[in-house]
Amino acid sequence: MVSTEDRRSALLDAAVAEIARSGTRGLRVEAVAKRAGVSTALIYHHFTDRSTLLHGALEHIGIRADKFTMPRAGSGREMVIEMLLSEIHDDDEVRVNAAAWGELRGEAIFDVSLRRLTAGLTQRWADDVATHVRSGYADGSIRTERSTASRCADESRADELGVQLTTVVEGISARWLTGQVTTARARDHLRTIIDALLGPRP
Amino acid sequence: MVSTEDRRSALLDAAVAEIARSGTRGLRVEAVAKRAGVSTALIYHHFTDRSTLLHGALEHIGIRADKFTMPRAGSGREMVIEMLLSEIHDDDEVRVNAAAWGELRGEAIFDVSLRRLTAGLTQRWADDVATHVRSGYADGSIRTERSTASRCADESRADELGVQLTTVVEGISARWLTGQVTTARARDHLRTIIDALLGPRP
Numbered sequence: 001m002v003s004t005e006d007r008r009s010a011l012l013d014a015a016v017a018e019i020a021r022s023g024t025r026g027l028r029v030e031a032v033a034k035r036a037g038v039s040t041a042l043i044y045h046h047f048t049d050r051s052t053l054l055h056g057a058l059e060h061i062g063i064r065a066d067k068f069t070m071p072r073a074g075s076g077r078e079m080v081i082e083m084l085l086s087e088i089h090d091d092d093e094v095r096v097n098a099a100a101w102g103e104l105r106g107e108a109i110f111d112v113s114l115r116r117l118t119a120g121l122t123q124r125w126a127d128d129v130a131t132h133v134r135s136g137y138a139d140g141s142i143r144t145e146r147s148t149a150s151r152c153a154d155e156s157r158a159d160e161l162g163v164q165l166t167t168v169v170e171g172i173s174a175r176w177l178t179g180q181v182t183t184a185r186a187r188d189h190l191r192t193i194i195d196a197l198l199g200p201r202p
Numbered sequence: 203m204v205s206t207e208d209r210r211s212a213l214l215d216a217a218v219a220e221i222a223r224s225g226t227r228g229l230r231v232e233a234v235a236k237r238a239g240v241s242t243a244l245i246y247h248h249f250t251d252r253s254t255l256l257h258g259a260l261e262h263i264g265i266r267a268d269k270f271t272m273p274r275a276g277s278g279r280e281m282v283i284e285m286l287l288s289e290i291h292d293d294d295e296v297r298v299n300a301a302a303w304g305e306l307r308g309e310a311i312f313d314v315s316l317r318r319l320t321a322g323l324t325q326r327w328a329d330d331v332a333t334h335v336r337s338g339y340a341d342g343s344i345r346t347e348r349s350t351a352s353r354c355a356d357e358s359r360a361d362e363l364g365v366q367l368t369t370v371v372e373g374i375s376a377r378w379l380t381g382q383v384t385t386a387r388a389r390d391h392l393r394t395i396i397d398a399l400l401g402p403r404p
Contacts, residue, residue: 023312025227099311106308108380109301110225119382163383164391171373178310180321181365189366196398 008046011036012060015053020099024054024107055117058104062121064097076136077201080129080165081194087169088176088186098173105170122166130162136198143202161197168193210248213238214262217255222301226256226309257319260306264323266299278338279403282331282367283396289371290378290388300375307372324368332364338400345404363399370395 014036033040047053069086071079108114136142137154144154176186216238235242249255271288273281310316338344339356346356378388
């Protein structure tokens with residue numbers, strides 16, 4: 001028997017795939033139902049309207065990303081690099097997730113109701129990166145900023161790096177998704193920028 | 203008397219403003235006509251269909267950007283920084299241009315006919331940045347990569363920097379346009395990443 005939670009998750013997978021394929025503004029609830037192999041009524045049973053479905057899809061993208069971006073054990077620096085590189089990868093799920101995220105983020109410029117949710121997910125992502133940067137400061141794999149650095153300066157630099165590095169991933173991801181750079185080149189660019197921002201390995 | 207060129211340019215200004223306000227997929231030719239204070243027929247006289255109008259708007263964004271991003275004289279490094287920072291600025295024209303560009307770039311994921319034009323404009327922009335990087339290598343304001351650097355390695359690194367730096371601008375611009383970072387913070391982030399990528403001042 002399929003649990004309600006699994007059923008809901010399968011419907012959201014279909015919604016994310018449809019957004020990646022045709023964008024948010026072209027998103028039709030009927031198309032999501034068809035892709036999931038269910039009735040339109042069932043979609044409305046789980047999500048009262050199109051807007052609720054979009055919000056659900058956005059949260060679902062975050063949950064899916066958590067799964068494939070979770071770095072294995074390593075130094076703080078290695079975890080930062082692995083987590084960010086995992087966003088650009090020749091894998092259908094990764095590509096679909098990136099396309100849907102980019103699309104919903106673009107839509108948030110015009111749809112204020114999506115803006116808060118997008119901002120919250122972005123903040124959580126940046127915070128996760130910042131946590132690994134702090135591990136890197138602690139284990140010595142990322143050099144602290146200044147020889148006279150106070151703990152506070154490093155704290156604030158870790159947060160900044162979280163914002164800057166995730167922003168860079170989004171910029172490169174957009175070029176990758178339009179085929180302007182190959183996956184390999186996109187990952188090379190990302191690695192170069194990460195290394196420049198984290199500074200030389202101690 | 204208004205020249206055909208000026209009239210066309212005014213119509214494209216209206217199209218860019220409408221794209222920035224409501225996106226490409228919500229773009230209605232009637233709304234562009236209303237904003238420009240002309241008849242819908244006149245729009246169709248200049249642009250045979252909606253797709254031609256979108257292509258015209260995309261080229262127009264490039265021309266508008268050339269005007270406000272042209273750096274004044276300075277070292278190569280200063281010109282790189284000035285040119286990139288001019289893309290994120292509290293100025294209506296700059297913001298409208300950035301929003302319309304982001305929107306058309308996003309649309310290019312779904313619309314193959316926009317893809318080639320977007321890629322061409324992006325390449326031209328990256329090439330302009332690379333030219334200033336080369337000036338920086340020549341005037342000593344940007345350190346060459348390796349102490350043993352051959353001319354070829356620097357040539358190729360200049361092109362890479364053109365791609366990487368413009369990508370970073372796009373990533374930061376998207377966060378700025380959704381209000382996730384203020385203009386001042388966006389510019390700070392951009393300056394930090396530029397400095398990290400160009401390396402320490404010689």
